[in-house]
Amino acid sequence: MSCHTVSILLSIASLATIAFCQVEYPLVIAHRGASGYIPEHTLAAYAIAILQGSDYVEPDLVMTKDGHLIARHDNVLDLTTDIAERAEFADRKTTKSVDGKESEGWFSEDFTLEEIKTLRAIERIPETRPANTRFDRMFEVPTLEEIVSLVQAMESVVNRTIGVYPETKHPSHFASLDLQMEEPLFAVLTENGYSGPDAPVFIQSFEVANLQKLAGMTEIPLVQLLDSSGQPFDQVLSNGTLTYDEMATADGLKAIAEYASGVGPEKYHFIMPRADDDTLSADTKTTFVDDAHAAGLVVHPFTFRAENEFLPLNFRNGTDETAIGDMIGEMELFLEAGIDGVFVDHPDIGKQGVEDFVNSRLL
Template sequence: MLQDTAGHPLVIGHRGASGYRPEHTRSAYDLAFVLGADAVEPDIVATRDGVLVLRHENEISGTTDVATRPEFAGLRTTREVDGRSLTGWFTEDFTWAELATLRATERLGALRQESASFDRRYPLLRLRDLFELIDAAADEHRRMLRMVAEFKHATHFAELGLPLDELFVAELEAAGWGRGDERLIIESFELDLLDRLRARGIRAPRVFLIEATGAPYDLLRAHGRGAARYDDFATEAGLLGLAGRVDGVSVGKGRLIGELRSTSAEDAARENMERRASGLLVGGGLVDAAHSAGLRVYTWTLRPENRFLARGFRRGSARAAFGDWLGEFTLLIDTGVDGIFVDHPDLGVEARTVAAAADVASARSRRPDVRRS
């Protein structure tokens, strides 16, 4: 029996240890568990022949070497995905046998040159490969390891005759994971997809991803300009409305520490004030309200480079240099979130340890000094 040694919050390797290796590769996932991740997060898209593969997006020019492969030059096209026109190569135009010949590349190569040094070393993975990898890693590390599966562009794929929910159920059962257990969490930016997975008997916790701006594409397709926006779900009423339909929400870290759309510290402060005035929840208030509604809360994506840190935590002017990542990570953990998505799992584990030690020290300082007379 594997022991569940996960701490709180869960440290989730975002696409594996994607700060150290090209994302969604076997090396990235294996390294995530070596570095202490409790779970890994794959992004799931589909091929033309209905195989679920792990890529950040269905457009793969930025994460593979497809642009250098003359045999696939004719597959380059322009397509509308979730209301946006994109030009490139799309997984739905490839069979798995064709995709299997490609090699992964670092998506943030200019920023993460060490990871980019591994470009073209690793093949792409299918979802079924990750199930096997997690099972093997759990046996090796003698602890329970989890998957937080994110479904990308569900409406788009359904309209192509590639329903991600149906394909996922088949993969889940083939992997011996049944209809989901404590090892699995599922998430999507589209509530309809989560509803369909529940209707298919998936028992895993369902998490709704709340973007910083815009509206869920499934709702836009159904309701047009009248569709609920992501902001509508980041209110007390919105969170209460989600209770029972989903088990948790996952928010971009900007909703917890500010700087969502702002260009200066003053703009960030003004933006947060405007949000509070309009009923939008931010920071610990959002987490507390979600917990009161019976929802877990996760946040993404914690990254140590200055390029991604909030202004107060940047150090120096080099975008690729690490700033005060520990300060930002612990601030986010202190909001009470249940899980953090990190590109560098070892840094997430360290931040969790530091935050827990600070909580213990604080509790001891508040304890009455009772002495025997």
């Protein structure tokens, strides 16, 4: 091979590298692990998500009676565990008001970690994901420490860095029980080497005050979640008037940027509403992503799910609500809008969608 030929090949390689570097690679965030394939918030769900290419895994965190952080979608345990079948815990079923909503069931804050460890996970939405029920009662409820240990062990398996994206669930509720979440969360992350703005961690919350408290404790990036209606519950408790819609305005996003590095909006309400006929197109795109970027915030909307039940009409596959539709097609619209990451229940499909999007920009 001549020196001239080598020079040409190196030049082509250099141009390809430059082109690739100019294309942002949106993050794939495994929503509760690979929750489309296996019961959510289990070590198995997180491991599968990592093997399917996720950049981050997301544990929702609630507190035990003795102050441990465990991964559950909610503090109502009968939604995702077999506790309703456990005769020894029958007398602890109760009714509580959590974030202003009355719920009946068994609550994480009424159980020690030792008791939680006797429970087994079950599929949260068996009607939508009946195949996942074959794994019911196979897996424990993991602690945050166990999730971090798994992630760090898996990094050597996949030979890349895996991030952790915890959400503090009901922080004001737990604080009212003297089970503040910020200190134990900060301790677990610090003890495992996560610190500073470049740590592969995002901490997210629907509330404001606990993110502001964390902002005074750590430089780890924080993400303000934005629900499709209402107010952060800490605002309700303080008789504040701030709503999620107000937080999503250009001025509201600038205020968020004073304590957070990103926002996690409900994707249809804030970025691209569905049309009246339940279809989706870029015609309804708002200025939200541009406004967030102007404020210096990354945008990680939730949640992309592959089943027809969750998809707009023009991305469904047939009429079976449980059938897999065109999630990649839906994702493309939002990626075109400039989002920086996707929360997905099906990490392999999410990864393929992001790769297809990036590759299309390199052509």
